[in-house]
Structures are given as structure tokens and as C-alpha cells.
Amino acid sequence: MKISNVMVSLDLGAAAADRVQLAANIAGRFDARLIGVAARQVPGLIAVSDVREAQHVYEEEDRRANEQLAEAKAVFERGAERGVKTAWRSALTEPTAYLVEQARAADLVVVGRHGPADGDPGLMGVSTGALLMEIGRPVIVAPPGIERLAAKRVVVAWKDTREARRAVQDALPFLSRADAVPVVVVGPGAHREGAEDVAAYLSGHGVSVTTHLLPSPAVSASEEILRFAQREGADLIVMGAYGHTRLREWIFGGATHEILQTMPVCCLMSH
Numbered sequence: 711m712k713i714s715n716v717m718v719s720l721d722l723g724a725a726a727a728d729r730v731q732l733a734a735n736i737a738g739r740f741d742a743r744l745i746g747v748a749a750r751q752v753p754g755l756i757a758v759s760d761v762r763e764a765q766h767v768y769e770e771e772d773r774r775a776n777e778q779l780a781e782a783k784a785v786f787e788r789g790a791e792r793g794v795k796t797a798w799r800s801a802l803t804e805p806t807a808y809l810v811e812q813a814r815a816a817d818l819v820v821v822g823r824h825g826p827a828d829g830d831p832g833l834m835g836v837s838t839g840a841l842l843m844e845i846g847r848p849v850i851v852a853p854p855g856i857e858r859l860a861a862k863r864v865v866v867a868w869k870d871t872r873e874a875r876r877a878v879q880d881a882l883p884f885l886s887r888a889d890a891v892p893v894v895v896v897g898p899g900a901h902r903e904g905a906e907d908v909a910a911y912l913s914g915h916g917v918s919v920t921t922h923l924l925p926s927p928a929v930s931a932s933e934e935i936l937r938f939a940q941r942e943g944a945d946l947i948v949m950g951a952y953g954h955t956r957l958r959e960w961i962f963g964g965a966t967h968e969i970l971q972t973m974p975v976c977c978l979m980s981h
Contacts, residue, residue, distance in 0.1 A: 711882050713740040717816035719809055720748035720782040723831035725822050726853035730789030732976075733820040735858050736850075740883065743795040745816060746786035749808035750775040750834050760965045775802055775833075779950060806836040818880075823853045823973065838970055842951040848880035848980045849951075851970060856945075859976055863944040866893045866912075867935045870904040873950025877980035878908060881948040884978065885917045894922045894932045894938050932972075939975060947973065951981040 718733035720726055730746070737744040752771050754761050779800045790796050794953055799812050813819050821838055824831060850859075861884045868874055878885075891912060895905045905921040912919045924934055939947055970977075 711817075711879070713817045713883050715740050715745060715816045716740070716742050716818050716820065716925040717745045717747055717809075718786070718815060718820040718834050719805075719822065720746050720786055721822070721834035721836075722778060722782060722785075723822065723835065725852075726782070726785050726831075727789050728855055728857050729820060729822050729852055730786050730858040731901060732850075732852050732859060734789060734794050736818070737794050738791050743797060744790055745797045745799060745812075746783065746790075747809055747812050748786075748800045748834055748874075749803050749805040750778050751804045761829050772802070773808040778834065805834050806968055807838050807875070809836050809841060810844045813845045814848055816848065819845060819847050820850045820852060823851050823970065833840040842979055842981050845981075848877065848978055851973070851977045851979060853974055853976070856976060859945060861887065861946045862889045863942055864888045864891050864946045864948060865935070865939045865942055865944045865948055866891060866908070867949035868893050868895050868908055869950060869952075871950055871952065872980055873952055875950075877948050877950045877978065878912070879976055880980045881978050882915060884946060884962070885916055885948070889918065890942075891917050891919045892922050892938070892942055892944075893919055894924060894935065896924045896934050898925055901912075920960070936973060936975075945973060945975050947977045949977065949979055951979040 716733050716737040718730055720730070734744055752768070752775050783798055783800065785941050786798060801808050821836060821841060822831065824835060824838060864876060864881070864884055874963060893909050905923065909919045909921050923940070924938070935947065
């Protein structure tokens with residue numbers, strides 16, 4: 711599997727510049743094109759006393775939205791590395807739906823972690839949960855402050871589900887270049903056979919892989935995975951995104967939700 715196009719979501723949050731540099735670093739490693747994407751919706755219903763005032767308010771909102779998209783484009787252009795091919799896409803529309811639509815042109819999409827401690831990305835921020843459920847592409851969720859991804863040690867959080875299988879296959883470009891790939895299974899239902907099968911699959915692709923069974927974690931599954939990744943010195947976790955979406959609302963299982971909120975390293979997720 712080849713990564714030819716890396717897409718990165720832009721907003722005006724504090725971590726946007728770091729995210730662009732991270733995505734540019736990934737694009738440079740795979741000699742891929744870097745595509746910046748941003749959207750900002752102009753409010754359709756405005757409570758005012760007359761039509762002329764409504765028009766004035768709408769024009770002001772439209773001007774502000776276009777200025778913010780231009781600012782996001784400037785952040786993207788400053789963060790893109792020299793020598794990396796780039797493209798820019800933006801629109802006056804709902805950000806998450808627009809990114810889902812534009813992802814048809816991407817092999818990999820990079821978005822920001824938006825946990826309680828990460829600040830408000832504003833009107834250009836995307837809903838990571840809804841995005842994962844709908845995008846149909848592997849997504850790297852990046853915490854603030856990360857500008858490079860060495861991916862020399864990559865942890866695969868294995869669970870015998872279609873989501874995890876998809877994530878492992880989507881991550882092959884990273885896994886095949888890693889120095890070490892520990893496959894970890896967490897929980898009392900951990901099965902050695904499943905972990906060994908996925909290890910054999912990865913070995914067939916030239917991946918240096920080991921298996922680790924943690925049948926009785928002392929903490930939650932997500933915390934156990936994060937602790938394991940820290941002990942291994944990993945900077946990337948690969949896992950399935952478990953949940954469902956209905957009417958653009960999303961619900962995740964506990965481990966997925968906690969990792970999305972608190973993970974200190976990048977996480978490649980597929981649904």
C-alpha cells in the first residue's frame with residue numbers, strides 16, 4: 711500500500727501549526743502530496759429586526775468567515791515543508807461534512823485531538839468522532855505539540871474485529887518501516903491465537919513484530935494501552951475505532967473514547 715496523498719484538517723486552534731508540520735513530515739517521508747482542508751459555516755438564521763439589518767449581519771459573517779479561511783490557508787502554507795507538493799481546499803460549509811467529502815482524494819487524514827484540556831478549535835473545528843464513523847479513510851489523531859512522527863516503534867492495540875483488521879492493513883506503510891511493532895491484546899478475553907495470527911500476517915509483510923498479552927489489567931483498557939506504549943517508547947498507536955453514528959451523533963466504546971480524549975501520542979484509527 712502506498713501513501714500518495716496526505717490530507718490535514720485546518721482550524722485556528724493553538725495546535726493547528728503543529729498539526730500541519732506533522733502532516734508535512736509524513737507527506738515528505740512518503741513523497742506524497744499534502745492537501746490542506748478548512749471549512750467555516752456562515753450562520754443561516756440570524757435574529758434581527760428587519761431584512762436590511764439581516765443582510766448586513768450576513769455580509770459581515772461572510773466576510774469574517776472568508777478572512778478566517780484565508781488565515782487558515784496562511785497557517786498551512788507556513789507549516790508545509792519545502793519540497794513537499796501541496797494543494798489547498800476550503801469552503802463556506804460545515805467543517806466535518808466537508809472534510810469527509812474531500813477525503814475521497816486522500817490515502818490518510820490527519821486531524822487534531824480535541825480533549826477537555828486542548829482548547830476550543832472554534833467554528834472551523836471538526837468532530838473527530840463523527841469524522842471517524844463516516845470518512846472511510848485511516849485517520850491519524852494528533853495531540854497538540856507533536857510536529858514529527860518517527861514511527862520507529864509502533865504499538866498495535868489488537869482486538870479481533872473488522873475495525874482492527876482494517877486499521878492494521880491501513881497502517882502497513884508505517885508498520886513496514888518500523889524497527890519494532892508490538893501487538894498487544896488487553897483484557898480477560900485476550901486470546902493468544904488471534905494475536906499470533908496478526909503477528910504472522912505482519913511478518914509476511916516484512917514487519918518486525920512481537921506479541922504481548924495483558925489478560926488482567928489493573929486499570930482501564932485505554933490506560934493499559936497508553937502505559938504499554940510509553941514503556942515501549944512508541945510514538946504511534948494503531949487501533950480500530952469502535953462505535954456507531956446516527957443522525958451525525960457518535961457513540962464510542964470506552965477505550966476508543968478515552969484514547970481520543972487523553973492520548974499523549976499519535977493514534978492511527980480506522981472504522
